[in-house]
Each structure stands twice: as structure tokens, then as C-alpha cells.
Amino acid sequence: SGKPMTPNPSRPQSAQRYNLGRVQRRRKLVIAAVTLVVLMMLPLMQSLAQVEMFTHEVVEIGGIALILIAIFGRAWCTLYIGGRKASQLTDVGPYSISRNPLYMFSFIGAAGIGAQTGSFLIALLFGAGALVIFLPVILKEEHALGELFGTPFEDYKARVPRFGPRLGAWKDADVLEVRPKLLVRTLRDGLVFLMVIPVFELIDWLQVSGLIDPLVYLP
Numbered sequence: 001s002g003k004p005m006t007p008n009p010s011r012p013q014s015a016q017r018y019n020l021g022r023v024q025r026r027r028k029l030v031i032a033a034v035t036l037v038v039l040m041m042l043p044l045m046q047s048l049a050q051v052e053m054f055t056h057e058v059v060e061i062g063g064i065a066l067i068l069i070a071i072f073g074r075a076w077c078t079l080y081i082g083g084r085k086a087s088q089l090t091d092v093g094p095y096s097i098s099r100n101p102l103y104m105f106s107f108i109g110a111a112g113i114g115a116q117t118g119s120f121l122i123a124l125l126f127g128a129g130a131l132v133i134f135l136p137v138i139l140k141e142e143h144a145l146g147e148l149f150g151t152p153f154e155d156y157k158a159r160v161p162r163f164g165p166r167l168g169a170w171k172d173a174d175v176l177e178v179r180p181k182l183l184v185r186t187l188r189d190g191l192v193f194l195m196v197i198p199v200f201e202l203i204d205w206l207q208v209s210g211l212i213d214p215l216v217y218l219p
Helices: 013-044 054-081 101-115 120-149 151-159 180-208
Strands: 045-047 216-218
Touching (some): 013 045, 013 120, 013 180, 054 101, 054 180, 120 151
Parallel strands (some): 045 216
8 A cells, every 4th residue: 555554562662662672783783794704705706707708807897786786775875765664664665575685685796795805706605605694584574573563464465475576566655754964874885885896896806915824716
């Protein structure tokens, strides 16, 4: 319907929102931990295609395209849900075809980051790794949302896939209330994806110069 669905009154809303907030704080910690691990692993990985080879460069450019899709996709999602996750159930726009479009775009961004190694396989591993790492957080978040919204959320789960997208289920809102600060914050956070590009270029230079010897070479 696109109408706001309010929290389930059967439990104190403060407790419901606390559970959801706790899961979201855990998500931020997971992101920070994963980022640290990835930064430590990156210098040790490289593609079989050497730097400046055609295949290497094509994968890198494709990865940049994925990163841009992730940044603008996350901003698109924020237009619909920014600041409203604990106050109403959003089931329009990207949330009408996927229950977790923000995560989906994050997985795309992770694959784009992996592609900066010039390796198609590493790109896939980064995307799949992000899915494996965040799936437990997604499940906990869905449980918290189920407690918060009750039956409407269960109906939503039956209608919309966890990831999707189920394009045939698309529906839009007539009016959107946009919160500029949250949109700007999402775009700013998304720039972290772009910041990895010069980092990878530095790593490429260090590897070509022989200052770092990669331990893993993948196609």
C-alpha cells in the first residue's frame, strides 16, 4: 500500500527500538573490523594478470563502475528509509523489491573493491565474503524488526525477498520526506569505497617495485 506501518504495540516501543539500535551498532562494529582485516590482507593479494595488462585494467574499471553503483544505490535507499527504520516499515521504492537493498549495494561495493586487485575471482570473493559476514547481522536485524512491527513485517517478508530483487513487486511512494543530513551522511560514507582506489594504486606500485611480494595470485 505504501502507507506507513507503525510499530507493534504489544511490546514497549522503547525495548523494541533498543534491540534494533543494538543490532545496528553491532553492524557498524562489524564494518570497522572487516575494513581493518581487508586493509591488512590487500597487499598480499594480486591478480595473475600483471598490472597494466588489458585484463587487469578492464577488471579494475569494472570495479570502479560497481563502486559508483554502490554509492548512488545506497543514497537512493536512504531517500526512502533514512531515519525511519525504527518508526515505520518502509515497503516502497527499493524496499518493495528487496528487504535489504542497502546491504545489496554494499555487497556490490565490496565486489568493486575486490576488483581493484585486477582479479575477477577476488572481486567475487569480496562480494561473497561481505554476504557471509553480514548475513548474521541481517538475520538479527530482521528478528528485531519482526518484534518491532509484528504481523505487518511478517506479511512484508512473505511478499518481498530478503535480497532479490523481485522487480515485478516494484511500487513507489507518491511523496517522499527527504532528510538531507542523512542523505549527505550516506554519500559521505560511500566515498570510503572510492578512497580504496588510490590505496590499490599504491599497493600496485609497491608490488611492481618489488617492495611487497604478494602471497596469493588469483585469476
